[in-house]
Amino acid sequence: MTDLLAIGTRKGLFLARSDDGRRTWTLDGPHLLAQEVAAVCVDTRRAGPRILAGIQYGHWGPTVMWSDDLGATWDETDSGAIRFPADTGAALARVWQLRPDSADRPDVVWAGCEPHSLWRSTDGGCSFSLVRGHWDHPHRPEWEPGGGGGAVHTILPDPASDRVTIAMSGGGVYLSDDGGSSWEPRNRGISAVFMPEPAPEYGQCVHKVAVDAAGPDTMVAQNHFGVFRTEDAGRTWSSIAGGLPADFGFPIATSPITPGTAWVVPLVADMQRVPPGGKLRVHRTRDAGATWTEGGVGLPDAAWTAVMRDAFCVDEGDPTGVYVGTRDGCVYASADEAESFTLVADHLPDVLAVRAVRLP
């Protein structure tokens, strides 16, 4: 068993491996040197793992690249994996999210992009089609870009149905029960402190959403101020931020195996995006947000940095592994559900995305 951690940074991709149960790690890279890797995933549904990377060449534009040999070689589609149709008048600005679908849909991969758009691939991520039901949604002109840009940054396909839940900066949570043809906002109860109407139907700046192990109707969200939970597929959300030192932050992750368990990384506020007191900590709930416990032995006490929404993830191990990447180029791994962490890498470029998988 090998644990593989893909680390997307501002200037390339790194791969960390552990062959001893996530105790020690070796670092490989940089791959795709000097290219921004804002989105990465490792698709383990294939005969061999495929790494997909949403890259930005800087001068030469964004695209999706893939490697079927753990980074030794990379390929891309000649004409570009993601290209807006001519009638949209839009151009791809950045790939924010790459998400393999279920094992029952082995060639389906989803992409979330800037400008606000959702894409679906049926060839393993080599080429994507724009999800028109989302692009043509009448709310789209009112989705405002957040400070980082307007994008679909979270995609949660339900493995047992045609449901897809997404989250967008400056748009909020939307859900489709028909594979993407039609969409409705699911933001009731999520605050929007930057809008005159405190509880609009849509327009929230939801930073990240994760599905609880209890089932697809139960989700948690880290909002632009506020941490929320729903048990009815987003029809209503309730605050679960009461026990946290701050309710601002970007990532949120849930246990794949234990219902009610989730992790967040609090930051002070939108205009002060640093950990409270400079102490980088992961907070965990085991009771669906009723209480939170600070964890993170091994995380730094003087870290005036931040953790981006995708620079945080969990693996499928038991106990669950938790991974944190920081904007000052450090990556930490926990093999005990965020009680304690070990340093995987430091002095990397700012970390934009981490994804962990277990390989046989």
Next chain:
Amino acid sequence: MTVQVLLPGVLADLAGGAKHLDVEPAGDTLADVLDELAARHPMLGRRLRDETGTVRRFVNVYVDGDDIRYAGGLTTTVRDGAQVQVLPSIAGG
């Protein structure tokens, strides 16, 4: 009509290793030159322009030494024997 396209070394691999390419565009504008270049080398084409056809922000193109952003942009007239030079702009990271 034949136009010579000069590429920076970092893009030459996308044109079979050539830094100098002779292109025979269908018309006499820069857009025609870039269209022909993209038809021959699609990956190179999208490094230079996005899917709307707009030259990327940090790509500079010169026709006979003139920056096309201060000339006619993609409609800049290109004469037979002209030199079209592609250079990355002052940016990086």
